[in-house]
Amino acid sequence: xxxxxxLKEFKEFAMRGNVLDMAVGIIIGAAFGxxxxxxxxxxxxxxxxxxxxxxxxxxIFVVLKEGKVAGxxxxxxxxxxxxxxxxxxxxxxxxxxxxxxxxxxxxLLVRTINRLRRQxxxxxxxxxxxxxxxxxxxxxxxxxxxPQCTSELKAG
Numbered sequence: 001x002x003x004x005x006x007l008k009e010f011k012e013f014a015m016r017g018n019v020l021d022m023a024v025g026i027i028i029g030a031a032f033g034x035x036x037x038x039x040x041x042x043x044x045x046x047x048x049x050x051x052x053x054x055x056x057x058x059x060i061f062v063v064l065k066e067g068k069v070a071g072x073x074x075x076x077x078x079x080x081x082x083x084x085x086x087x088x089x090x091x092x093x094x095x096x097x098x099x100x101x102x103x104x105x106x107x108l109l110v111r112t113i114n115r116l117r118r119q120x121x122x123x124x125x126x127x128x129x130x131x132x133x134x135x136x137x138x139x140x141x142x143x144x145x146x147p148q149c150t151s152e153l154k155a156g
Contacts, residue, residue, distance in 0.1 A: 033102060040098045060090030 013019065041058065049055040059075045067082030079086050129138045135149040145152050 036098050036101050040094050045094060057090035057093055061086045061088045
């Protein structure tokens, strides 16, 4: 009995709008992060590496301690498989570029949301004109006679 009550309370909590929104946001954020990583590693960095003389940024590293097999190592993977201790500058550069792209996308999203909220918060402008009941032309709100058709207008 106690378990079913706890399960029911959990279900009520999980089905709240904020929790579901947060879950969707986390899932989309993780997918977006994967897309950005692919963009950086597969689209942006190869042309930059080509321009810099066929540099593969993911394999720019410094060996701090040789592994069981002595270097030089052709790649970070080769150094790691040999047991070498490395500082992977290229992977770090890729990560920084990915972060900058994600941060910029989040900035644009927040900016757009804030702009939409400001538009919602501004009260509608006070009308300065009304429509003549006889000729349907726009006339000043305080007018008692239509300047177009000269009809006398009701007050109010």
